[in-house]
Amino acid sequence: MNNALRATPDLRAHGVPAAAMAEHGADRAAAASALPQVIDSDFARELLAGLARRPRQIAAKFFYDAAGSALFDRICELPEYYPTRTELSLLGERAPAIAACIADSVGEIGEGVEIVEFGAGSSRKVRLLLDALPTRRFVPIDISGEHLHAAAEELRADHPGLDVRPIAADFTRPIELPAVPLDSKGRPAPRVGFFPGSSIGNFTPAEALGFLRQSAGLLRGGGLLIGVDLVKDPAVLHAAYNDGDGVTAAFNLNLLARANRELGANFELPQFAHYAFYQPTLQRIEMHLVSRRAQQVRVCGHVFDFGEGESMHTENSHKFSVEGFRALAARAGYVPGPAWCDAQRLFSIHWLALPH
Ligand code: AVI
Numbered sequence: 001m002n003n004a005l006r007a008t009p010d011l012r013a014h015g016v017p018a019a020a021m022a023e024h025g026a027d028r029a030a031a032a033s034a035l036p037q038v039i040d041s042d043f044a045r046e047l048l049a050g051l052a053r054r055p056r057q058i059a060a061k062f063f064y065d066a067a068g069s070a071l072f073d074r075i076c077e078l079p080e081y082y083p084t085r086t087e088l089s090l091l092g093e094r095a096p097a098i099a100a101c102i103a104d105s106v107g108e109i110g111e112g113v114e115i116v117e118f119g120a121g122s123s124r125k126v127r128l129l130l131d132a133l134p135t136r137r138f139v140p141i142d143i144s145g146e147h148l149h150a151a152a153e154e155l156r157a158d159h160p161g162l163d164v165r166p167i168a169a170d171f172t173r174p175i176e177l178p179a180v181p182l183d184s185k186g187r188p189a190p191r192v193g194f195f196p197g198s199s200i201g202n203f204t205p206a207e208a209l210g211f212l213r214q215s216a217g218l219l220r221g222g223g224l225l226i227g228v229d230l231v232k233d234p235a236v237l238h239a240a241y242n243d244g245d246g247v248t249a250a251f252n253l254n255l256l257a258r259a260n261r262e263l264g265a266n267f268e269l270p271q272f273a274h275y276a277f278y279q280p281t282l283q284r285i286e287m288h289l290v291s292r293r294a295q296q297v298r299v300c301g302h303v304f305d306f307g308e309g310e311s312m313h314t315e316n317s318h319k320f321s322v323e324g325f326r327a328l329a330a331r332a333g334y335v336p337g338p339a340w341c342d343a344q345r346l347f348s349i350h351w352l353a354l355p356h
Pocket of ligand 1: 316
């Protein structure tokens with residue numbers, strides 16, 4: 001079998017790069033009825049392109065439909081997955097110092113800052129910040145609209161005076177924020193970005209730099225508070241992405257389940273294995289879905305052959321040194337401020353300032 005995309009109506013029309021298709025033949029009969037509307041979604045376009053590419057790859061942002069977001073929330077509770085609890089306790093313990101540092105850095109807080117959270121999810125961590133930093137408006141941005149709006153409702157109920165303006169969007173693309181609120185004297189609220197969870201690690205280094213540059217443009221005069229996972233014993237990293245309950249495996253496989261649900265694909269989930277390992281030369285965890293046998297899969301009318309052992313690369317999770325991350329932030333135009341770490345140096349939280 002030649003691991004090829006074989007049914008090819010006109011993938012170019014659906015955003016699949018010509019280079020990715022060049023080596024593939026067409027099966028027009030299968031394609032005739034194969035253009036459901038869902039093919040216009042980003043997920044459909046990127047999955048088709050990713051399946052046609054070698055090595056096969058898809059952006060990690062597609063994990064987060066409602067089911068994937070719920071699985072990720074379960075990952076965050078796992079004993080092996082140290083990042084969430086470590087960052088939460090760091091934030092809890094250091095919130096007064098962090099808030100004082102931010103207040104000092106942005107100058108006049110006036111009637112409160114505006115917090116913009118990138119990839120807000122359940123907005124659990126920002127609550128610790130809201131308790132410590134006078135805030136008049138909170139703008140959570142997340143790709144998973146359902147999850148986002150539910151979390152926004154809960155936050156409104158708990159913080160009646162807070163203006164909560166959720167934006168369901170992919171923040172890796174250019175994004176427009178509502179105009180900064182003005183206080184009674186007409187002064188703009190300082191804008192504070194919040195990007196916890198080390199989601200920056202899910203970008204390639206070039207994408208991470210691109211995100212930091214783009215966010216610096218949005219946050220001028222304020223700054224960014226960002227959670228960054230640290231390099232450490234590979235055994236600790238390995239366990240965090242290979243939990244005993246198989247929740248991370250379910251999270252990874254949900255990508256295929258999502259394709260079945262949304263795109264009418266026919267991935268047989270038991271025929272794919274979750275595979276996650278630490279790649280020390282690139283300082284990152286890689287997650288893959290590995291075909292357990294030779295098999296064919298149909299997605300939006302296109303047939304893909306998987307060889308036994310062939311992988312689809314689904315996620316990178318880069319780990320950083322404190323100094324390495326500060327250097328990256330400085331390249332993007334930030335002025336790195338303090339970094340707070342837990343006693344075991346598992347995780348770090350950085351304040352990156354943006355003077356006017
Ligand atoms: C969201 N992101 C920072 C998580 C991580 O650790 O890279 C996603 C994740 N993947 C597997 N487990 C958690």
